[in-house]
Amino acid sequence: MAGRKSSGVLELAVLGLLHETPMHGYELRKRLNALLGMFRAFSYGSLYPCLKRLVEQGLIVEDRPEDDDPGGALLLQSRRSKIVYKLTADGKERLQELLTEAGPAAWEDEGFGVRFAFFSHTRADVRLRILEGRRSRLEERLESFRAALARTRERVDSYTLELHNHGLESVEREVRWLNELIGRERAEQAGGRSKRPDERAEEASADDTSDGDR
Amino acid sequence: MAGRKSSGVLELAVLGLLHETPMHGYELRKRLNALLGMFRAFSYGSLYPCLKRLVEQGLIVEDRPEDDDPGGALLLQSRRSKIVYKLTADGKERLQELLTEAGPAAWEDEGFGVRFAFFSHTRADVRLRILEGRRSRLEERLESFRAALARTRERVDSYTLELHNHGLESVEREVRWLNELIGRERAEQAGGRSKRPDERAEEASADDTSDGDR
DNA sequence: TGCCGATGTATCGGTCCGATACATCAAGGC
DNA sequence: GCCTTGATGTATCGGACCGATACATCGGCA
Numbered sequence: 001m002a003g004r005k006s007s008g009v010l011e012l013a014v015l016g017l018l019h020e021t022p023m024h025g026y027e028l029r030k031r032l033n034a035l036l037g038m039f040r041a042f043s044y045g046s047l048y049p050c051l052k053r054l055v056e057q058g059l060i061v062e063d064r065p066e067d068d069d070p071g072g073a074l075l076l077q078s079r080r081s082k083i084v085y086k087l088t089a090d091g092k093e094r095l096q097e098l099l100t101e102a103g104p105a106a107w108e109d110e111g112f113g114v115r116f117a118f119f120s121h122t123r124a125d126v127r128l129r130i131l132e133g134r135r136s137r138l139e140e141r142l143e144s145f146r147a148a149l150a151r152t153r154e155r156v157d158s159y160t161l162e163l164h165n166h167g168l169e170s171v172e173r174e175v176r177w178l179n180e181l182i183g184r185e186r187a188e189q190a191g192g193r194s195k196r197p198d199e200r201a202e203e204a205s206a207d208d209t210s211d212g213d214r
Numbered sequence: 215m216a217g218r219k220s221s222g223v224l225e226l227a228v229l230g231l232l233h234e235t236p237m238h239g240y241e242l243r244k245r246l247n248a249l250l251g252m253f254r255a256f257s258y259g260s261l262y263p264c265l266k267r268l269v270e271q272g273l274i275v276e277d278r279p280e281d282d283d284p285g286g287a288l289l290l291q292s293r294r295s296k297i298v299y300k301l302t303a304d305g306k307e308r309l310q311e312l313l314t315e316a317g318p319a320a321w322e323d324e325g326f327g328v329r330f331a332f333f334s335h336t337r338a339d340v341r342l343r344i345l346e347g348r349r350s351r352l353e354e355r356l357e358s359f360r361a362a363l364a365r366t367r368e369r370v371d372s373y374t375l376e377l378h379n380h381g382l383e384s385v386e387r388e389v390r391w392l393n394e395l396i397g398r399e400r401a402e403q404a405g406g407r408s409k410r411p412d413e414r415a416e417e418a419s420a421d422d423t424s425d426g427d428r
Numbered sequence: 429t430g431c432c433g434a435t436g437t438a439t440c441g442g443t444c445c446g447a448t449a450c451a452t453c454a455a456g457g458c
Numbered sequence: 459g460c461c462t463t464g465a466t467g468t469a470t471c472g473g474a475c476c477g478a479t480a481c482a483t484c485g486g487c488a
Contacts, residue, residue, distance in 0.1 A: 010474085026436045034362055035374060038355070038381030045476050048438060081483090082436070119373035141252070148248055159333035160249060166391055167252030170384065177380055224444080240467050260444045262469060296467070 008098075009110045010042060010050045015087065015095040016118045018060060022086040025051065039113050051085060059091035102126050107134035128185050135178040142171055222312075223324045224256060224264045229301065229309040230332045232274060236300040239265065253327050265299060273305035316340050321348035342399050349392040356385055 017023065017031050025047060033041045054060045063084040087095070099122050105111045112134050119127055149164055156164075231237065231245055239261060247255045268274045277298040301309070313336050319325045326348050333341055363378055370378075 008474095024436075025438095026434095034366070037378045038359060038385055039377075043476050043478095044436095044438075045440090045478085046474075049474085113377070116377055117374055120371040145252060152248070157334040160331055162395070163253070163327070163330055164251045166388075170387070171252055173384070173387070174380075181376070238467075239469095257445050257447095258467095258469075259446070259471085263444085 008105060009040075009114050010046055011054065012095070012098045012111075012118070013042075013114050014047075014050060014054065015059065015091055015098065016114075016121070018085055018087045019092065019095055019121070022063070022084050024082045024084050028085065035117050036113065040110065054091070055085075057090075058088060059094050060085050060087055062086075099123075100126055102129040102133065104133070104137075106130045107137045124185070124189055128182065128189070131178055131182050131185060135175060135182065138171055138175050138178070142168070142175070145171075222319055223254075223328050224260055225268065226309070226312045226325075226332070227256075227328050228261075228264060228268065229273065229305055229312065230328075230335065232299055232301045233306065233309055233335070236277070236298050238296045238298050242299070249331050250327065254324065268299075268305070271304075272302060273308050274299050274301055276300075313337075314340055316343040316347065318347070318351075320344045321351045338399070338403055342396065342403070345392055345396050345399060349389060349396065352385055352389050352392070356382070356389070359385075 013032055013036065014028065017028060017035065023031070025044070028051075029042065029044065029047050032047070036042075051060070051062075055062060063086055064081065099115070099118060106115050107130060112130070115122070115130060122130075145164075145168065149168075227246055227250070228242065231242060231249065237245070239258070242265075243256065243258065243261050246261070250256075265274070265276075269276060277300055313329070313332060320329050321344060326344065329336070329344060336344075359378075359382065363382075
């Protein structure tokens with residue numbers, strides 16, 4: 001039971017960023033939005049609750065700089081200072097778990113983007129599976145959408161049609177991008193594995209849809 | 215005070231769809247997701263609360279098919295049936311208001327998509343302003359993003375770079391699309407203006423709604 | 429000195445969504 | 459006739475997420 005997708009996206013992003021180096025919230029958010037770039041942005045209203053959840057789960061710890069107030073008195077509430085968040089061993093484990101999972105959650109729009117951003121920390125075989133899953137998800141979406149478009153061909157105004165075509169082309173473009181990436185991944189894996197000549201007889205046909213778009 | 219964007223998107227979409235013909239929830243959702251196509255989809259968990267809000271605001275009314283239960287007894291709770299929603303006069307007014315507004319809300323990602331889907335019901339000058347607003351919003355995003363990219367050029371791994379470039383190209387592509395649309399709009403308006411005077415009168419009068427104050 | 433913008437932490441009211449539940453009805457197998 | 463199946467249809471809950479907002483600190487800089 002969990003609203004939406006059980007935090008997935010933000011949790012993974014925070015864990016991944018914190019894996020590289022401990023940080024406080026403000027910087028975390030900046031790096032988050034820089035990392036995710038054009039395709040996603042989180043606000044403090046999401047980040048801080050998420051950090052709180054992660055602390056509760058023991059995946060990260062907060063390092064507050066010495067404000068125990070030993071005398072006991074002096075309850076000046078104004079003692080706000082930087083809080084540095086750091087990954088725990090459990091957190092690292094959880095990150096690996098999330099990064100290794102290659103199920104549907106990894107190729108839905110949001111989940112895919114975040115996972116892709118951390119691909120350099122992901123196992124090569126998982127990368128390939130995610131890329132392929134994403135591609136087939138997109139192709140399936142394309143197909144059902146094209147069918148729906150054909151069904152209503154003559155009953156939509158020109159602006160709606162324009163919007164639909166633009167969306168269609170965007171997705172087609174992403175499929176071509178994925179094709180290129182998959183080809184690259186495969187070539188790389190085949191190359192790295194070249195100790196075994198008997199194994200890779202086929203597969204060299206990786207250059208399927210590499211038309212020079214762009 | 216309003217969470218997120220004060221409902222904007224769904225509200226407009228529902229009002230717009232209901233303007234064409236009354237419908238019940240299920241069909242409303244289907245048409246909604248067909249209209250918005252690849253770029254957005256709403257679930258019942260959003261739709262029904264939204265309909266409830268719209269009823270409360272008096273923008274739509276629900277037409278339940280005669281189940282008053284006059285006798286008073288017979289509290290069979292199972293009397294569920296189709297509920298057809300219909301736009302009220304206030305609702306039409308509100309729709310016009312939303313369709314005519316050409317502020318920032320109209321060129322943010324979500325707001326823009328929905329408004330574009332209803333462009334055929336939007337005044338030509340408003341269309342142009344929204345298109346141009348959207349374009350400059352995108353260009354501004356592009357610029358700040360390119361700056362950020364240049365700043366961190368050598369410090370990102372190849373996958374992050376790949377993601378950034380893909381995002382960048384997607385946005386550039388949308389700008390080109392907007393350019394084309396804007397050109398088309400302008401040509402159309404110029405053509406209409408320099409052509410027959412009666413055509414122009416038709417557009418000018420259209421359906422009053424001359425903003426005035428509200 | 430006093431103001432300003434960047435840095436920094438935090439919450440509130442609200443939207444939206446995935447999952448789920450439950451009801452109706454037509455088609456088709458048996 | 460009965461029963462499963464799937465499309466149709468209405469409805470809610472818990473939770474993720476967000477925009478706005480509030481408040482505090484700190485380094486310029488006029």
